[in-house]
Amino acid sequence: MVVMDEAGVILRSTKGWLRARHALRGALAGATAGLAAALLGRAAGISLPGYAWAGIPLLAVVGAGWPLSSPRLLLRVGRRLGLGERLAAVEVLAGRGVTALLRPLVREIHALRPRPWRLLLGPAEAAGVAIAGALLLALAYLPVGGPRSGVPSAPDELEVAAQAAPSEPARAEAAAPQAAEPPPPLAADAPLLEYSPYQDLLAAVLGLAEIPPGSPGPGDLAARLAQEEGLLRELADKVARSAPGGISASERQELVPLAQQVTRSDLRETVVRLLEQGDEESAREVEEALNAVLAAAERSGESGGTEPLPEPSEEAEAAVAAGAPTSGRTGERGEGASEPPEEKFGEDLADQEGDLAGKGPGGPLAGGEGDQAPPSPGTAVPLPVNPGEGPARAYVVTGVPGEPPSSREAGPPGLAPYEVDLAVRARDIPAELQDLVRRYFELITGGGGGG
Amino acid sequence: MITDEDLARAQSAFATLRERISGVIVGQEAVVEVALWTLLARGHLLLEGVPGLGKTLLVRTLSRALGLSFSRIQFTPDLMPADIVGTNVFSQDSGFRFVPGPIFANVVLADEVNRATPKTQSALLEAMQERQATVGTETHLLPEPFVVLATQNPIEMEGTYPLPEAQVDRFLFKAEASFPGERDLIEIIRRNTEGGGIQLPNPALTQEEVLLAQEVVGEYPVPRPLLEYAARLVLATHPSGARAPEVVRRYVQYGASPRAGLALILGAKARAFLASRYHVGVEDIQAALRPSLVHRVILNFRAEAEGVTPGQVLEEVRKAVPTP
Numbered sequence: 001m002v003v004m005d006e007a008g009v010i011l012r013s014t015k016g017w018l019r020a021r022h023a024l025r026g027a028l029a030g031a032t033a034g035l036a037a038a039l040l041g042r043a044a045g046i047s048l049p050g051y052a053w054a055g056i057p058l059l060a061v062v063g064a065g066w067p068l069s070s071p072r073l074l075l076r077v078g079r080r081l082g083l084g085e086r087l088a089a090v091e092v093l094a095g096r097g098v099t100a101l102l103r104p105l106v107r108e109i110h111a112l113r114p115r116p117w118r119l120l121l122g123p124a125e126a127a128g129v130a131i132a133g134a135l136l137l138a139l140a141y142l143p144v145g146g147p148r149s150g151v152p153s154a155p156d157e158l159e160v161a162a163q164a165a166p167s168e169p170a171r172a173e174a175a176a177p178q179a180a181e182p183p184p185p186l187a188a189d190a191p192l193l194e195y196s197p198y199q200d201l202l203a204a205v206l207g208l209a210e211i212p213p214g215s216p217g218p219g220d221l222a223a224r225l226a227q228e229e230g231l232l233r234e235l236a237d238k239v240a241r242s243a244p245g246g247i248s249a250s251e252r253q254e255l256v257p258l259a260q261q262v263t264r265s266d267l268r269e270t271v272v273r274l275l276e277q278g279d280e281e282s283a284r285e286v287e288e289a290l291n292a293v294l295a296a297a298e299r300s301g302e303s304g305g306t307e308p309l310p311e312p313s314e315e316a317e318a319a320v321a322a323g324a325p326t327s328g329r330t331g332e333r334g335e336g337a338s339e340p341p342e343e344k345f346g347e348d349l350a351d352q353e354g355d356l357a358g359k360g361p362g363g364p365l366a367g368g369e370g371d372q373a374p375p376s377p378g379t380a381v382p383l384p385v386n387p388g389e390g391p392a393r394a395y396v397v398t399g400v401p402g403e404p405p406s407s408r409e410a411g412p413p414g415l416a417p418y419e420v421d422l423a424v425r426a427r428d429i430p431a432e433l434q435d436l437v438r439r440y441f442e443l444i445t446g447g448g449g450g451g
Numbered sequence: 452m453i454t455d456e457d458l459a460r461a462q463s464a465f466a467t468l469r470e471r472i473s474g475v476i477v478g479q480e481a482v483v484e485v486a487l488w489t490l491l492a493r494g495h496l497l498l499e500g501v502p503g504l505g506k507t508l509l510v511r512t513l514s515r516a517l518g519l520s521f522s523r524i525q526f527t528p529d530l531m532p533a534d535i536v537g538t539n540v541f542s543q544d545s546g547f548r549f550v551p552g553p554i555f556a557n558v559v560l561a562d563e564v565n566r567a568t569p570k571t572q573s574a575l576l577e578a579m580q581e582r583q584a585t586v587g588t589e590t591h592l593l594p595e596p597f598v599v600l601a602t603q604n605p606i607e608m609e610g611t612y613p614l615p616e617a618q619v620d621r622f623l624f625k626a627e628a629s630f631p632g633e634r635d636l637i638e639i640i641r642r643n644t645e646g647g648g649i650q651l652p653n654p655a656l657t658q659e660e661v662l663l664a665q666e667v668v669g670e671y672p673v674p675r676p677l678l679e680y681a682a683r684l685v686l687a688t689h690p691s692g693a694r695a696p697e698v699v700r701r702y703v704q705y706g707a708s709p710r711a712g713l714a715l716i717l718g719a720k721a722r723a724f725l726a727s728r729y730h731v732g733v734e735d736i737q738a739a740l741r742p743s744l745v746h747r748v749i750l751n752f753r754a755e756a757e758g759v760t761p762g763q764v765l766e767e768v769r770k771a772v773p774t775p
Contacts, residue, residue: 071675075775088674089730098670100453105729 026063028128494623518654519557532574714743
């Protein structure tokens with residue numbers, strides 16, 4: 001009876017691996033179908049609901065429980081494992097109880113040392129992995145059909161997106177200009193930014209990590225914000241007073257050092273350049289630019305972040321454009337982008353270049369996504385789903401405000417105001433801090449660098 | 452139920468048998484192989500070949516090495532059924548007494564079986580099928596094991612009575628003896644001309660061991676997919692079959708009978724046993740295809756006109772039917 005037991009062990013082990021193979025095939029089929037659906041959905045601007053991915057483990061369970069057509073399967077498996085028809089013969093003999101033939105067969109099987117785990121590495125499984133991988137790659141490279149691209153979504157953001165799906169015309173309108181753009185590179189391929197306290201802060205805002213001790217907290221944020229606003233207001237007031245008749249040399253000596261303290265680099269460069277020109281027209285442009293930035297920040301705070309920032313006035317746009325070279329296209333980097341990053345918190349704000357989160361220096365304070373028209377007030381903006389990408393990648397890729405730009409010429413856009421707002425709401429940031437966070441991003445990034 | 456000792460004994464005995472046969476028969480390994488399949492599968496063999504290829508010598512060697520009783524019947528047109536099965540002879544002392552014919556032996560050589568009349572052939576073939584002979588009102592069982600090895604000459608057809616298809620079907624296998632190559636022919640000449648000529652081997656098996664080996668072969672496992680494969684091979688020889696390849700539709704008049712399927716599986720089992728394996732494989736069935744089906748596939752006139760042989764058709768069938 002020992003040989004019967006051994007035969008039983010061999011058959012049970014083989015069938016167990018067969019079930020594992022079926023489970024793998026089921027999971028691969030589910031993943032392939034899910035990725036294909038997500039790919040089609042992304043092309044059409046439709047988000048795949050999060051629960052759809054539950055089909056993968058479900059199919060794996062179904063595959064594992066799928067009935068095995070034993071003789072034929074054992075015949076094929078035996079050949080796959082280099083056992084020929086021995087496994088199928090063992091099953092026949094075990095059923096008939098012919099131990100005289102079973103014993104040498106079991107001995108032969110043990111001598112051949114089959115490796116049943118190889119069943120998981122068959123051509124069908126390899127093809128499944130290849131197809132799923134290709135779909136994953138395609139999903140990572142395909143531009144989003146919706147209003148947001150490149151920023152991976154957290155699982156709970158999927159639900160937000162599902163609830164706030166835009167209307168079809170708006171989606172089609174938003175998708176149209178992006179279709180011609182080159183696909184953003186894989187998030188995993190993006191160069192990692194050097195460490196900065198801002199990363200910790202942003203991670204905390206997004207709910208990814210606790211703020212480490214010693215990092216700038218909400219108090220620091222408020223102080224920084226007040227300081228920046230005060231500086232801009234002081235500068236605007238002084239420029240307004242000095243504007244009539246042009247700026248004198250003494251006034252310039254007073255104003256330029258102040259302007260050099262402005263955090264936002266494109267604004268700083270523009271203001272300094274205009275101040276050095278010194279004529280009245282330039283002074284008016286400086287005043288209008290500073291007021292436009294302050295007004296935008298205030299509006300962002302008052303609106304609670306649910307409304308996108310308005311397009312800048314023509315005057316402000318002209319003022320900025322007159323002095324600062326604009327990148328012309330969203331997502332392109334401006335001059336000075338290659339300067340090395342600073343690591344100290346106190347210094348990096350002042351020394352950062354203008355390509356904050358993909359925003360070109362001197363670009364308009366546009367809310368929303370780059371060239372796309374901003375959604376109308378009160379319209380919920382969906383977050384496209386990027387399966388397989390989580391907030392951790394967003395943390396790395398999206399461009400942290402105040403951080404040095406990546407080496408990509410046209411990197412993925414950073415956080416738009418509505419994205420900040422969604423993140424703030426999704427992460428249960430205390431109400432008294434929500435405006436602070438929004439205004440912080442607005443002030444530092446100039447609208448979030450909407451690509 | 453066979454035991455481990457039965458298995459070891461049967462395999463050892465047949466290994467010795469093959470060794471002794473190869474000491475006498477030069478070349479013709481395929482014919483010897485099929486002859487042993489026939490013995491192990493409890494069937495009968497139709498041995499076809501031109502005269503002088505050692506068919507009779509093979510049968511004599513086999514029966515001698517097997518240690519079984521042997522009889523030879525030279526079929527002629529005037530041979531009567533009673534000359535094969537025997538007859539009742541009246542004796543003044545004991546009345547009628549049955550005198551067994553040459554069919555009552557373990558190994559029977561029916562030499563040039565196609566030279567006897569159909570009536571006599573039927574007597575032989577009935578005994579082959581039923582393994583018994585009826586004379587008058589009495590039925591006499593034939594000894595076990597019982598195997599008929601019939602030979603026929605394929606080229607000399609004058610004065611012959613070709614076996615009807617239904618009777619050919621009674622032979623489990625058909626072996627085709629081929630002309631030896633130069634090296635084998637030299638060896639045949641040397642063995643027959645040196646010293647006292649060829650010496651038949653001493654018995655290597657007993658009757659009990661032959662029966663034991665037959666039982667062991669019967670226990671060999673054949674998984675269901677292989678049974679299905681054998682069935683598909685047989686069905687593929689039928690021109691009206693859905694899976695028949697084009698060559699079958701064009702050249703075959705009648706396909707193989709269900710006995711062909713039995714022959715395929717039994718031959719595959721015997722082949723696996725002789726190869727000292729404990730399971731039947733696809734290659735065993737494929738190897739048994741031609742000996743099992745070549746005499747059961749009846750070609751049409753078009754095939755004869757174009758020189759197509761059953762062997763060629765079977766090769767196409769083998770290629771056309773997918774393996775499990």
